[in-house]
Amino acid sequence: MNDTDLSALIDxxxxxxxxPDSAARASLLEVVWHKDGRYCDPTAExxxxxxLNNLIGETLTRFPxxxxxxxxxVDVHHDCFRFTWxxxxxxxxxxxxxxxxxxxxxxxxxAEIVGFFGLIGGE
Amino acid sequence: MNDTDLSALIDxxxxxxxxPDSAARASLLEVVWHKDGRYCDPTAExxxxxxLNNLIGETLTRFPxxxxxxxxxVDVHHDCFRFTWxxxxxxxxxxxxxxxxxxxxxxxxxAEIVGFFGLIGGE
Numbered sequence: 001m002n003d004t005d006l007s008a009l010i011d012x013x014x015x016x017x018x019x020p021d022s023a024a025r026a027s028l029l030e031v032v033w034h035k036d037g038r039y040c041d042p043t044a045e046x047x048x049x050x051x052l053n054n055l056i057g058e059t060l061t062r063f064p065x066x067x068x069x070x071x072x073x074v075d076v077h078h079d080c081f082r083f084t085w086x087x088x089x090x091x092x093x094x095x096x097x098x099x100x101x102x103x104x105x106x107x108x109x110x111a112e113i114v115g116f117f118g119l120i121g122g123e
Numbered sequence: 124m125n126d127t128d129l130s131a132l133i134d135x136x137x138x139x140x141x142x143p144d145s146a147a148r149a150s151l152l153e154v155v156w157h158k159d160g161r162y163c164d165p166t167a168e169x170x171x172x173x174x175l176n177n178l179i180g181e182t183l184t185r186f187p188x189x190x191x192x193x194x195x196x197v198d199v200h201h202d203c204f205r206f207t208w209x210x211x212x213x214x215x216x217x218x219x220x221x222x223x224x225x226x227x228x229x230x231x232x233x234a235e236i237v238g239f240f241g242l243i244g245g246e
Contacts, residue, residue, distance in 0.1 A: 042200040072243045077165040080237045082224070099243060101205070101224040114203045119242070120195045120222060 001108060007074050010083055013110060018070035019058055025039075025053045031084040041115035065090055071097055079104045084119070124231060130197050133206055135213055136233060140179055140191035148176045157228040164238035194220055202227045207242070
């Protein structure tokens with residue numbers, strides 16, 4: 001997969017997080033998310049499209065109108081990638097810039113996203 | 124695994140990258156690295172302890188006396204972690220701060236490290 005295609009895939013993935021309609025999310029996830037794909041972040045874990053769909057729904061209930069946007073380029077090597085993102089909350093507010101690490105499935109869909117909140121902190 | 128133990132594990136892992144003796148590295152890797160552990164970064168991939176040992180040896184040939192040091196705290200959730208590191212090259216020089224994502228094996232050793240060079244760039 002070339003960089004342009006990967007960036008487009010990640011942007012489609014971020015768009016799923018902006019979609020308030022569950023059926024529409026389900027259709028989008030069929031395109032971008034492997035059927036056994038695993039999502040996890042410090043607060044949640046979801047395996048498979050239905051579980052991720054539910055998690056996104058819960059998140060949009062918590063942050064109504066939240067707009068997940070990719071911020072960085074998508075950096076890739078082997079089957080692995082990373083990018084940063086935020087969620088715009090309206091009124092100029094947004095969640096801290098955070099980083100997702102991911103892995104591609106052989107079929108070109110996303111096999112895994114592991115998210116960490118915030119950019120790396122010092123010690 | 125608690126944060127202190129995980130930080131100690133990662134520090135032992137970084138110490139392997141500072142060890143110029145192959146036999147000493149092999150002993151250290153038995154402690155910290157799962158026998159089937161996978162390492163990859165933009166320039167290399169190594170599966171298993173012997174392959175990682177060889178890769179570290181090649182790296183230390185390229186950067187004699189290079190001192191890999193952890194820079195950030197180790198951030199962890201589920202079986203996943205991240206931290207940043209650099210390699211000190213002497214004379215005040217060092218490689219750019221870079222980020223490793225990793226995964227723990229059930230036996231508490233490291234199952235995977237996926238490295239990316241540099242902190243995330245803008246687009």
